[in-house]
Amino acid sequence: MAEELEAREKWVWIYKSGLHGLCPRCGQGRMFKRWLKVTDQCPTCGLNYDFATPDDGPAFFSLCFIAFPLLFLVVWFEVAFSPPWWMHALVSVPLMIIPCVLALHPIKGWLVASQYVNKAQEAGTDALWAKLNARAKEE
Template identity: 80%
Template sequence: MTGELEGREKWLWIYRTGLHGQCPRCGEGRMFRRWLKVSEHCEVCGLDYDFAAPDDGPAFFSLCFVAFPLLFLVVWFEVAANPPWWVHLFTSLPLMIVPCLLVLHPIKGWLVASQYVNKAQEAGTDALWAGLNARAKGKAASESDA
């Protein structure tokens, strides 16, 4: 499906599949087997998720676009109301933590879908990634035989 997408359609496909945690190839299978754990492959089309390496991207975007703006609200609350520390414990702390955790899953899905659709990887690393993945799969196979 993704081979013929260009421009706005490509962006909408990444957005829809990534934010909903669907397979970026077929749009039907699930990308995640647990909350932030990417599946090994799509159960519908068989896409191998070895390419998926969002690393610290979800945490970075969560902090930049969610935590940083909320920090202004928490500081304003402190300056305007000057509450005791325990009030911050029950208001500010959950206000900072919960939204940051809630957006991690959609952001990670969006990054994995973007990597697949845009065929993103570092330049000149094809052979290195192929060797690393072959070694990791060989090691996993030998451990399961033992």
């Protein structure tokens, strides 16, 4: 039961800090310096964000959970009304693009917070990451 509570508390913390773009360590400082650009370190607690590598994760989740279901709505629109191409340009294109783009920020925050809380990284890459981060700081 204690493990279950701990897992739930972790999930709530990841959700709160990640989706709101707050530091996953202190929950106070901002995680992003620009819309999708993760800051170098937390202005409140000093957490270094070198660990943050969500890569293509936000785009993948946005496409899978937002674009794919909306595609069914666009297909229904075509089958039900047979609109001209310009109507799809006015309705379908913004319907597909805007929600996908708006979701990128909270999804990226969620992934970065998940990486921090779960201490996630690829197996066997400790030495490689240390070397890459040291080289990047020298430049």
